[in-house]
Amino acid sequence: MRNPKSVELLNRAIAEEELALHQYMYFHFVLNDMGYDVLANIFKRIAIEEMRHVEAFAERVLFLGGDVELGKLPKPVEKIHDPKEMLEWAMKSEAEAIENYSKWAIEVVATDRDLGTEQLFKKVVLDEERHFEIFETEFLNLQKFGNQYLAQQAMERSRRIGGGGSQTSA
Numbered sequence: 001m002r003n004p005k006s007v008e009l010l011n012r013a014i015a016e017e018e019l020a021l022h023q024y025m026y027f028h029f030v031l032n033d034m035g036y037d038v039l040a041n042i043f044k045r046i047a048i049e050e051m052r053h054v055e056a057f058a059e060r061v062l063f064l065g066g067d068v069e070l071g072k073l074p075k076p077v078e079k080i081h082d083p084k085e086m087l088e089w090a091m092k093s094e095a096e097a098i099e100n101y102s103k104w105a106i107e108v109v110a111t112d113r114d115l116g117t118e119q120l121f122k123k124v125v126l127d128e129e130r131h132f133e134i135f136e137t138e139f140l141n142l143q144k145f146g147n148q149y150l151a152q153q154a155m156e157r158s159r160r161i162g163g164g165g166s167q168t169s170a
Helices: 004-034 037-063 083-112 115-145 147-162
Strands: none
Touching: 004 037, 004 083, 004 115, 037 083, 037 115, 037 147, 083 115, 115 147
16 A cells, blocks of 8 residues: 555545534434524535545545444434524534644645645635535524524525415416
8 A cells, every 4th residue: 555644644634524414414314304504505506515425535545445434433323403503513423523624634745755645625615615614604694584584484485385485286
């Protein structure tokens, strides 16, 4: 196997991305059940992006001749039901990913001289920064508008389901 340190760090990144993917889908399910479609869809969309990160990291591990380690979540999915706490969890998770991947990009170059893995970590950092910004914007909206922000999402869903929207019924 080439670049053992790179493979180790890539597998750690896979575990972190899998945790984010599972946690964000859990948040999506809970928020969707509450009728908060905007937040639910944001978590779902970002969970799908995290899945793409898992795929990219796994492909790199295989390219380097390593074995992909799946299902080794660093901690269990947290059963959070408060939208504000969900956003706080997400921002913290994204900030940690940015910090770790930035550090790991430097580490793989210093240890294994692996420019490909360095570039992959740097690319994913940019995605994580965008995710952080999205979650931060929603968190600030929730702080600024309070429960009215969530109520508006639920009312919009009710309008859509009840036929009050622009959709025509058959």
